Amino acid sequence: MFVDFFYILRESGIPVAPTSFLRLHKALALGLVNGLTDFYTAARTILVKSERYFDIYDRVFAHFFQGAELPDFKGVDLDIAAKALLDEWLKRPEELADALGLPKDKIKSMTPDELLKYFLDRLKEQTEAHHGGGRWIGTGGTSPVGHSGYHPGGMRVGGRSMSKSAIKVALDRRYKDYSLDAPLTQAQMGEALKRLRRMVPVGPKDQVNVDETIRATTKNAGEIEIVFERSLRDRLKVILMIDNGGWSMDPYIDLVQTLFNYARAQFKDVKIFYFHNTIYDFVWEDPPRRYKPQRVQDLATWDRQSRLVIIGDASMAPYELMATDGSIHIEERSGLPSIDRLNLLAQTFPHNAWLNPTPLRLWPLTRTIGAISTIFPMFELTLDGLDSAVTHMMSKN
């Protein structure tokens, strides 16, 4: 039963190390865990190392112990745990030996297969040992640790009462906001900002500073000492284009603007433009898209090193993208279909990314998303997506 829990956690994408799992067993063996509520807390604190995974943990826990609906995770791969175990083994034999309670010499002489078998046996042993009185978590036993607050000296325990069952607590999904794959929320602003802060140009230390070299050399009594310094790079310019047309974008517009406005200080320049669904002849500097048009072809004269970030759901009728007169605005009938405009933009600014608030799994359902993602590398508007987008934009130096 336990082994399954371990595997399901891993299959769901939580990086649970085998050593942590053994540590959880140690906690069980020490009688630190009394009941499911304790188990929920203990297992989380020992196995899960980032709040980003708390939400997945909650879902898996609820599913495993009550059969709440588990989202469809990728195919079952029982080898993952085994592989992780072996990796660990290769990296730190001492630690693994310690965790398994084997002498180091013995573990060295074991073949990978033997080791794996030993590990699984060890886990099974534990399961059986705790199967006892119909419950697999230690039932008897007084815990040496305080559970539920009681203190004669008038101490205060407050906050969320654990009178709810652990499963109910798990089903609350309190950590949804921290989950990596949820769309960006206000709560994650700080985290997202940190992702953007990585957008700084770093040159290699490849320029000889002659003055410093002479000074260092004389100080060194003639022994030559060459001083290198970073080549100067200017801060980045960012062009942000936001689709503020459809209602589907509404929740994200404010968020993204705030995000980039706060990041403004570290960029040389942030320009924000707006468009509706896709880009034709113009983008606009004002959100109502009326007063300050900017001709797209004029952007070609701008600095090629600018990072172009487009935020939009990229979902529209195919003709809006492909037809020569796809625009709903009469003044934009220059005869170029939007897809050519996008291509032009992508060529003008080779460092680009498209952020899409639509969840990744829905992308194949919309044709225009497919078409646009061949032009701009497309990322989800999540912390993870932002991460990859920033890495992508910085990598093509």
Add this chain to the structure above:
Amino acid sequence: MRNESSSPVFTGASKYVLDEELAKIVNISIALEMPLLLKGEPGTGKTMLAHAIAESLNMELIVLNVKSSLKLVEALYQYDTLTRLNDSRFGDSQRDVSNIEEYIRMGKIGRSFAADNRVVLLIDEIDKADTDFQDDMLDVLDQMAFDIIEIDKTITTKHRPVIIITSNAKKDLSDPFLGRCNFHHIAFPDPDMMRMIINVHFPDLDNELLDMSVKTFYKLRDFQGIEKKPATRELINWVRALRADPDFRLKDLVQAKIPYLGILFKKSSDYQLAVQQSRRLR
């Protein structure tokens, strides 16, 4: 199941409102002798927790404030060469110059290892240091021992300290490091919890003011586009200011005339946004 119950039990402290879940986590970490890594927004009481543990278990608290330039060796021990040189030149001290050990000063981690009683070691904001610091610390945490190279001596813990590590998540911590810690993320307290926290700090505060100020506080936290949201610390200071002001009337808050916004919002852009949006509350 457990034959001896020697582990101390942490139940809370006088100025700290303890979440039941967190109490369990702390106790499990103490029993397993594992460092506990705490993450969470500023103002959720990560640092306070270590103080509370020390107070409640009656242990000495040793605080290591991590700075970006900190090297692990400095946290372990320092070899005071300058004093030794001085002593050897002038020879007017009680110290024996030929004995290097007299010139070794323990750092914070070193002190917590060498202490005669079990202590609480708080490593505050570990994410500020570079990754080297974390990597170097792995071994020390693993072995609970370190070498003093100058005198060829190994310091081993007499009692494994209760180690609390906090991080504001400025940088991600490395996986091997995480593997050696228990982990908890402290969420921002909900209004009920916050009421209790304020109550602990102001036991004589009248209920109406308590309810109203907490309610207003959460409304303020919901303002759009704020970079640094007010946290517990700000709320406590704000309540203190409200109480100190003789002209303050509770009905101001009811009418959403919020005084002293500057205590809650500390960045000028945040402050201006807050002033604008608080007008809308009326």
